[in-house]
Amino acid sequence: MSHDAVLEATRRLLEESTEGGLPSTNRIARRAGVSVGTLYQYFDSREAILRALVREHSQEMSALVVSHAGPLGLSAPRDVIPAFIDAMAAAHAVAPRLHLALVRETLSDPALLAEVQDPARALVVGWLELHRDVIRPKDLSAAAFLLTRSVEAAIHGQLFEDPARLGDTSWRRELCDLLVRYLLE
Amino acid sequence: MSHDAVLEATRRLLEESTEGGLPSTNRIARRAGVSVGTLYQYFDSREAILRALVREHSQEMSALVVSHAGPLGLSAPRDVIPAFIDAMAAAHAVAPRLHLALVRETLSDPALLAEVQDPARALVVGWLELHRDVIRPKDLSAAAFLLTRSVEAAIHGQLFEDPARLGDTSWRRELCDLLVRYLLE
Amino acid sequence: MSHDAVLEATRRLLEESTEGGLPSTNRIARRAGVSVGTLYQYFDSREAILRALVREHSQEMSALVVSHAGPLGLSAPRDVIPAFIDAMAAAHAVAPRLHLALVRETLSDPALLAEVQDPARALVVGWLELHRDVIRPKDLSAAAFLLTRSVEAAIHGQLFEDPARLGDTSWRRELCDLLVRYLLE
């Protein structure tokens, strides 16, 4: 219970604050309505909170994307791609500041980065394999890498540089073009 | 003089350290062979050092890329694209840890991010305009956004996830495909 | 039951640890297979555990020494003295780290120190009285003080400075000389 309260408090603090850093343990505890001691009953260290947060967040994001675009898994890639882009944009729009903060923090922790990125990439590889016959590139793993990186990059660009324009359709069309031309010839 | 010594000391410290954070002002000063007081004579605050560093770094990166791929500005895009990718990879390989640290720091400062990204993007827009006749996408600004974001994303992915493989040629070929198919039809 | 489990757990923890301090109550409880709450049902405070420990330990030490050298009580002092030294050394070798920790802690609690030292001294005084005719010093209480202090000091010196040499015979001979010459003329 307190475990979740701590995580939720951190999420809120992160979503509210302007600068990137993880809040102090005391601040998190106060916001969670518990004492610092309690916080340390559930997490070994400040870093452990971050890790838990990143894991939960990445699963939530995956779930969101899947629930948006997942059902289309069997449709033609040409239809799935724009849906996927929309789903990714929507998932990123839920808590953009939190997302930014977590991305920022994960950047300097390769192990955590991998832990979070590998399953997501595996999902994409699976989808590519499903449609192997119409997918142009042969190295599916390399393709998945490029794919996920590019989509995230585009969305992050929008998010970090000009959040207001995240809903725009122009960059989506362009990104869709990029992917379709790369994947489908 | 001291101004540059401080910047250089910070660069070195950042490139050496494993964890991401900017070193303490005292540490920077000691490494620069200067007193903290002097440091504050040249920089208003710890943040100011960071900003100066980011600016210088981004210019250096641009210069590196231009000196690598620039001469080809007038060649056919089909030849320039791979050269550009190589140039970007080379520029990122010079001081990868420093680059990571600065990217990390810049992430939560939209103003600084824009200040650094706009000129780079302008360069790309300029190049696209030069070859407007053979460039497929019409919205050059959106194309430049996608272009720079994707290339950086691919390189950062390589850099942050598996630095050893930055020199590989497989991901470059794939990235080249992505760009050529998008830009040149 | 739990009472003894707590004491035994503390003893073990103390004997295992390298640094001197009494372990935390939570640690003791966990090791004892008991909850902190239970611990407080048997001991008023962390200090109370320490006091109980010191008392038990001092009785154990006395018992050990008596069982070693006691039977010789009626023999000639010249024979009892080396036996006593050996018995003291043996008693100290059982749990040297625990002993050190308790000595350390007792040092700043004069009342506890007296409580532990007085009975031991009384034993020695009794023995001296038994052999009053061959014992040179007249002030038996002062002699007992010097005696116990000196033997303990020698053993502690060995124990704290160079535990490996506790089994050596050279310092024992020397200590025996010291005592014999003082007590027996």
Place this chain on the structure above:
Amino acid sequence: MSHDAVLEATRRLLEESTEGGLPSTNRIARRAGVSVGTLYQYFDSREAILRALVREHSQEMSALVVSHAGPLGLSAPRDVIPAFIDAMAAAHAVAPRLHLALVRETLSDPALLAEVQDPARALVVGWLELHRDVIRPKDLSAAAFLLTRSVEAAIHGQLFEDPARLGDTSWRRELCDLLVRYLLE
């Protein structure tokens, strides 16, 4: 300057307090009339303060003893021994609580213990060598060990168990007897 202020403040705090422990860094700083930060400019850690204190204290004690009994170095051992005992007692009477606290703390740090005890022991060995012809025991190093340990033990006993009686002459006579009979046959 602040360096000494910190040490002096700690000394005073230690001499005043009843329980043994080294005071907190904040307390020391406040008492020294400086900020915690300043404290850390002169000492690497709380432990470093302790070490500095122990070193200074042991030198002060040595100096005190030497200034008391030193001039007699060339006199006959039979005269030097009581003077040495008096000098040791006097040195211990200067700041008994401080001494107790430092002894307590040093107990669990064999390296520091050795650092402090070795020079003192060397002094005694030197003196024994000077009078080798009249000194009975042949192993001077073992004799010095026993000597210093016994004298300290007797004084500490007096100090920790019944400080008021430190000035008494009865235990001194007895201790003197012990040493004379051991050393001089």
Place this chain on the structure above:
DNA sequence: GATGAATGAGTCTTCATTCAT
């Protein structure tokens, strides 16, 4: 009696910044 989650004051330590020299 037993539990163990919760407390929160207190610990050591760091660090950006100032200012008298």
Place this chain on the structure above:
DNA sequence: GATGAATGAAGACTCATTCAT
């Protein structure tokens, strides 16, 4: 301009103790 000692708020973390269940 340069120095670097001094500051002190703030940070992460510990731990003896309580109390509702």
